[in-house]
Amino acid sequence: MNWGRGFRVVAFLALCAAAAATATYQPKPYKMGIRAFFPKPTFPADNPLTQEGVALGERLFFETALSETDNISCAHCHIPSESFSDPRRESIGVHRRRGRRNAQPLFNLVWRRNFFWDGRAKTLREQVLQPIADHKEMNLDPEEAAARLGEDPEYSRAFAAAFNEAPSPRTISLALEQFLLTQISQDSRFDKILRGEAKATPQEERGRALFFSEYDPAHGIRGADCFHCHGTAVFTNERFANNGLETRNGDEGRFEVTGKEYDKGLFKVPSLRNVALTGPYMHDGRFRSLREVIEHYSNGMVLTANLDPNLAKHGGQIGLSEADKEALVAFLETLTDESFVDRAKALERKHGFQLPPGPPRGLLDFDSPPPPPPPPPRRR
Numbered sequence: 001m002n003w004g005r006g007f008r009v010v011a012f013l014a015l016c017a018a019a020a021a022t023a024t025y026q027p028k029p030y031k032m033g034i035r036a037f038f039p040k041p042t043f044p045a046d047n048p049l050t051q052e053g054v055a056l057g058e059r060l061f062f063e064t065a066l067s068e069t070d071n072i073s074c075a076h077c078h079i080p081s082e083s084f085s086d087p088r089r090e091s092i093g094v095h096r097r098r099g100r101r102n103a104q105p106l107f108n109l110v111w112r113r114n115f116f117w118d119g120r121a122k123t124l125r126e127q128v129l130q131p132i133a134d135h136k137e138m139n140l141d142p143e144e145a146a147a148r149l150g151e152d153p154e155y156s157r158a159f160a161a162a163f164n165e166a167p168s169p170r171t172i173s174l175a176l177e178q179f180l181l182t183q184i185s186q187d188s189r190f191d192k193i194l195r196g197e198a199k200a201t202p203q204e205e206r207g208r209a210l211f212f213s214e215y216d217p218a219h220g221i222r223g224a225d226c227f228h229c230h231g232t233a234v235f236t237n238e239r240f241a242n243n244g245l246e247t248r249n250g251d252e253g254r255f256e257v258t259g260k261e262y263d264k265g266l267f268k269v270p271s272l273r274n275v276a277l278t279g280p281y282m283h284d285g286r287f288r289s290l291r292e293v294i295e296h297y298s299n300g301m302v303l304t305a306n307l308d309p310n311l312a313k314h315g316g317q318i319g320l321s322e323a324d325k326e327a328l329v330a331f332l333e334t335l336t337d338e339s340f341v342d343r344a345k346a347l348e349r350k351h352g353f354q355l356p357p358g359p360p361r362g363l364l365d366f367d368s369p370p371p372p373p374p375p376p377p378r379r380r
């Protein structure tokens with residue numbers, strides 16, 4: 001046989017195969033609408049959002065097979081109807097292992113520059129594999145997770161449609177990244193007031209004024225200084241700060257990542273959107289209510305050397321009146337986005353999501369006694 005001819009035939013066949021594969025691999029772009037007054041979002045250029053990728057990521061978010069014991073999904077600690085946060089102080093992972101921090105809500109992540117309370121992950125795709133591998137969370141080698149999914153023909157098809165590849169830690173992380181990036185909250189009462197579609201009550205208006213103004217008694221201004229850190233449309237400046245909490249459980253926050261003395265007790269400034277839904281508050285869930293948070297800023301801050309200058313300048317006290325404390329809470333409550341919650345509830349129904357076992361919704365304390373065992377079957 002003529003070698004040259006044989007090679008040409010093989011090359012031709014390979015071309016046909018490639019053409020066939022690309023003909024079937026045609027993911028459809030996923031369109032998103034983001035309101036004009038938000039900062040311009042930057043989506044990852046190397047992981048364009050597609051309908052297939054987002055749908056796969058959504059499914060993976062509710063997938064318990066990503067955990068060692070096949071009973072914990074991402075949604076178990078990031079409960080969708082709670083704005084993807086956890087009402088328990090610390091999350092509970094496989095074998096009821098208890099974590100040390102409060103799970104963050106997941107939305108508007110396209111504007112985040114780093115992830116976790118200490119910012120130890122730089123990208124979402126890097127972040128999402130950590131809970132799968134974490135001993136206290138899902139405790140499964142991502143390779144093993146991918147192998148499990150590969151055994152399911154439906155998943156194999158879904159991965160091929162989204163990435164033209166088999167399930168792998170890489171494609172799992174890309175799909176989860178895509179899904180998380182689509183979770184945008186931008187229609188709270190605050191937004192509607194801004195757009196002139198709703199009107200603030202005098203109390204909400206007083207809270208807004210306090211939130212967005214400086215504390216500068218020398219010039220007769222007595223604001224609450226919140227905007228320095230929780231400003232902009234996303235309600236966080238994306239930085240790390242010490243907001244006057246005493247150190248607990250040896251958790252040094254940002255210091256654990258950088259080793260710099262100044263970073264002791266610095267934590268990521270959280271977004272305050274949907275904050276009425278994301279209690280308990282702070283990295284360790286130490287405050288149960290927004291009122292307790294306001295009490296902290298009003299007169300409970302610990303004056304450490306690295307307390308942020310915007311808070312240290314009033315000696316750890318803003319000394320708010322009762323009416324002003326209530327006004328700030330009322331303002332924070334305007335940041336709840338009902339349409340976001342409705343979409344999250346629809347996701348829970350679609351995926352047959354059940355609340356995790358343990359303390360029921362609304363019962364925030366991990367240490368509360370477990371629910372009583374079911375009564376024994378009655379004898380006749």
Ligand code: HEC
Nearest residue numbers: 073074077091092093101102103104115116117128131137
């Ligand atoms: C056992 C509970 C638990 C599970 C399961 C879990 N998480 Fe988390 N998640 C947490 C906790 C706690 C934090 C905060 C940890 C920290 O900051 O050190 C967190 C933080 C995050 C963050 C960072 C958010 C931010 O604003 O920085 C993202 C993103 C995230 N999780 C996504 C996921 C995904 C995706 C899954 C599923 C693959 C998942 N999580 C599974 C508890 C959990």
Ligand code: HEC
Nearest residue numbers: 224225226229241243267268269270281282283293297308
């Ligand atoms: C110097 C920056 C800074 C200022 C000023 C500031 N905060 Fe914070 N805020 C933070 C940081 C950092 C955290 C998270 C701290 C932690 O968990 O250790 C936080 C947490 C919170 C939380 C809890 C959110 C959650 O999801 O757990 C609320 C609510 C809050 N701040 C409201 C306010 C209000 C209201 C004001 C004004 C009175 C204010 N903050 C002023 C930096 C700041």
